[in-house]
Amino acid sequence: MRNKRNWIIPGILILALLATGVWGLQESQARQGLQNRAESQYQKNFYELVWHIDIITGQLAQLIVSSSAEQGVIGLASLWRQAFAAQSNIGGLPLAFVSLSNTEKFLSDTGEITHALLSRVTKEAGALSEGEINILKQLYERANNLDGELVKLAAGVLDKQLSWTEVELAAINSNTKLADNTILDGFEIMEQKMEEYPELELGEDFQTVRADEKKMTGEKKISLEEAKKLAGQWWFGGSAPEVRLIYEGAGNIPTYGLEFSTQKKGEIPVYMDVSKLDGTIVWALKPKAAAGAQVTLDEAGRRAREFLQNHGYFNLVQIDTDMEDNNGIFTFVPRQGDILIYPDQLSVQVALDEGDIIGFEGTPYYMNHQTRNLPPPVISEERLRATLSPNLQVDLIRLALIDNYWGQEVLTWEVRGSFAKEDFVIYYNTHTGIEEEFTRITPPQKHNFNVAGA
Amino acid sequence: MFQNKSLLNKQLLKKIGLFTIITLLVFAAGSSILEKMEPSPAQVQAKAGTVSSNDVYVLSKIIAGEARGESYVGQVAVGAVIVNRVRNPNFPNSVYGVVFEPGAFTAVSDGQYYSEPTDSAVKAARSAISGWDPTGGAIYYWNPATATSKWIWSRKIITRIGKHVFGL
Numbered sequence: 113m114r115n116k117r118n119w120i121i122p123g124i125l126i127l128a129l130l131a132t133g134v135w136g137l138q139e140s141q142a143r144q145g146l147q148n149r150a151e152s153q154y155q156k157n158f159y160e161l162v163w164h165i166d167i168i169t170g171q172l173a174q175l176i177v178s179s180s181a182e183q184g185v186i187g188l189a190s191l192w193r194q195a196f197a198a199q200s201n202i203g204g205l206p207l208a209f210v211s212l213s214n215t216e217k218f219l220s221d222t223g224e225i226t227h228a229l230l231s232r233v234t235k236e237a238g239a240l241s242e243g244e245i246n247i248l249k250q251l252y253e254r255a256n257n258l259d260g261e262l263v264k265l266a267a268g269v270l271d272k273q274l275s276w277t278e279v280e281l282a283a284i285n286s287n288t289k290l291a292d293n294t295i296l297d298g299f300e301i302m303e304q305k306m307e308e309y310p311e312l313e314l315g316e317d318f319q320t321v322r323a324d325e326k327k328m329t330g331e332k333k334i335s336l337e338e339a340k341k342l343a344g345q346w347w348f349g350g351s352a353p354e355v356r357l358i359y360e361g362a363g364n365i366p367t368y369g370l371e372f373s374t375q376k377k378g379e380i381p382v383y384m385d386v387s388k389l390d391g392t393i394v395w396a397l398k399p400k401a402a403a404g405a406q407v408t409l410d411e412a413g414r415r416a417r418e419f420l421q422n423h424g425y426f427n428l429v430q431i432d433t434d435m436e437d438n439n440g441i442f443t444f445v446p447r448q449g450d451i452l453i454y455p456d457q458l459s460v461q462v463a464l465d466e467g468d469i470i471g472f473e474g475t476p477y478y479m480n481h482q483t484r485n486l487p488p489p490v491i492s493e494e495r496l497r498a499t500l501s502p503n504l505q506v507d508l509i510r511l512a513l514i515d516n517y518w519g520q521e522v523l524t525w526e527v528r529g530s531f532a533k534e535d536f537v538i539y540y541n542t543h544t545g546i547e548e549e550f551t552r553i554t555p556p557q558k559h560n561f562n563v564a565g566a
Numbered sequence: 567m568f569q570n571k572s573l574l575n576k577q578l579l580k581k582i583g584l585f586t587i588i589t590l591l592v593f594a595a596g597s598s599i600l601e602k603m604e605p606s607p608a609q610v611q612a613k614a615g616t617v618s619s620n621d622v623y624v625l626s627k628i629i630a631g632e633a634r635g636e637s638y639v640g641q642v643a644v645g646a647v648i649v650n651r652v653r654n655p656n657f658p659n660s661v662y663g664v665v666f667e668p669g670a671f672t673a674v675s676d677g678q679y680y681s682e683p684t685d686s687a688v689k690a691a692r693s694a695i696s697g698w699d700p701t702g703g704a705i706y707y708w709n710p711a712t713a714t715s716k717w718i719w720s721r722k723i724i725t726r727i728g729k730h731v732f733g734l
Contacts, residue, residue, distance in 0.1 A: 209718065213656050284669060365702055369639065369727065383639045383700070436619070457697075459696060
């Protein structure tokens with residue numbers, strides 16, 4: 113009797129242990145299954161990357177030796193596509209914490225250059241010039257190097273049965289050390305070699321690859337105290353609440369980041385960036401949630417314009433209106449004569465409950481605005497009209513200065529029109545008549561998504 | 567003496583048994599609760615506001631996960647980094663591409679991304695998409711207190727907002 117009882121508890125324990133074991137096994141199998149699926153995605157992206165780089169290398173060489181204009185067009189189009197695919201493969205690998213900017217730059221350059229060459233040869237139906245072949249030769253050198261490194265790496269990954277998910281785990285978790293660093297080392301070496309190459313020489317007849325972001329530099333002329341005073345005056349017109357510096361910006365514009373806030377509960381702070389160079393208010397934000405829409409969008413737009421005029425921004429054309437959550441965002445550009453100056457944009461946010469201003473964004477205006485020397489158009493509006501597609505229902509034609517694909521300012525005819533339910537803006541160079549930009553502006557379909565409460 | 571010891575043993579065994587059973591129960595309950603964490607439709611409908619643009623919504627979810635507890639400007643700044651990446655030729659050219667780059671954002675890796683965004687994250691996302699950028703062009707940010715990667719410190723720092731450092 114006593115002996116039997118003695119077995120009850122150990123029996124339960126053993127059962128419990130077994131149950132835990134079974135449960136644990138199931139969990140680990142499920143986990144392994146998920147990890148295998150992630151691993152296969154990574155492996156696929158990696159081997160496709162190797163493959164695409166190899167095709168790019170071969171395709172570049174083929175273009176260099178080919179003498180057929182038709183093959184040139186096909187080759188360029190294929191290169192453009194492969195460069196895009198390779199970029200997407202890199203984006204799908206867990207390499208967020210490895211610097212690959214030179215490798216990525218090579219791929220985006222290849223994409224942009226082949227795109228530009230493609231539009232050049234189709235427009236002029238000509239073969240590639242000697243200068244253009246020279247650009248391709250430079251790209252080939254780099255591609256060939258990448259190809260070599262990647263093929264070596266791919267063989268290593270296969271040979272040693274290396275796992276990408278382990279690389280990912282090691283990157284996320286500082287405690288885990290990788291047993292084998294082949295993958296990360298491989299990419300680092302590849303990146304270093306790419307870095308050693310000089311800038312691409314593109315030659316004079318070729319437009320520069322997209323210009324680097326503009327940056328404003330200069331002597332700091334405004335003290336923090338002056339900036340606080342200027343900002344208080346600008347937004348509150350005198351009786352400004354308490355203000356403190358929350359950061360200093362050293363990006364495109366050197367700035368003081370200020371926060372105005374009273375100690376009162378429920379009061380909404382106002383954030384502003386003030387340029388250290390001349391005290392200009394670059395942007396301002398007041399994170400207010402509008403409770404309803406008592407003010408119409410038209411009225412709000414008028415108030416936005418009035419706000420800009422009160423702060424010295426005149427001669428503006430409203431180019432865009434966006435409304436969501438009882439908030440209106442109005443975008444304006446200045447006019448020089450009859451010409452809309454798109455690079456010098458300004459935006460104002462208005463809360464539609466009381467019609468008060470809750471945001472100002474003037475970075476593009478501050479960075480670009482100046483009086484420009486703009487020659488009259490070579491192609492007249494009438495001549496342009498005659499060349500437009502009969503399928504386009506034209507709503508408006510006007511002169512506009514825009515930043516083109518390459519980041520250069522060009523004077524264009526802006527044509528707004530529609531086809532079926534699609535709306536378009538097209539910009540035609542006033543000098544050459546070519547389409548500089550073609551943008552679909554059909555408003556996107558809207559859905560309502562849920563948002564958690566405050 | 568002898569008897570006593572065996573009694574003690576029995577009590578100990580009982581305690582261990584009970585403990586194991588309770589642990590198991592807690593385990594089972596816990597895992598079934600975790601599986602049922604998805605909110606029921608009724609709960610979803612009771613929530614506050616709505617957003618109607620895919621990009622703004624995705625951006626607001628990542629902001630909510632990454633910049634929890636940051637000031638409003640700190641939230642706009644995180645959103646602006648993602649918008650800057652979309653415009654940078656070295657990064658994917660859509661909000662989704664940037665947000666779902668493997669390992670790029672902790673909130674995606676640890677699943678915080680998959681809950682509903684807060685109101686202020688939605689407002690911040692909208693400001694960032696409309697062009698407000700407190701970072702002045704940053705394409706990286708990290709939290710100096712928790713950043714595990716040494717490489718990230720090789721980036722050029724352009725500003726600090728709240729607990730994040732922003733760089734190029």
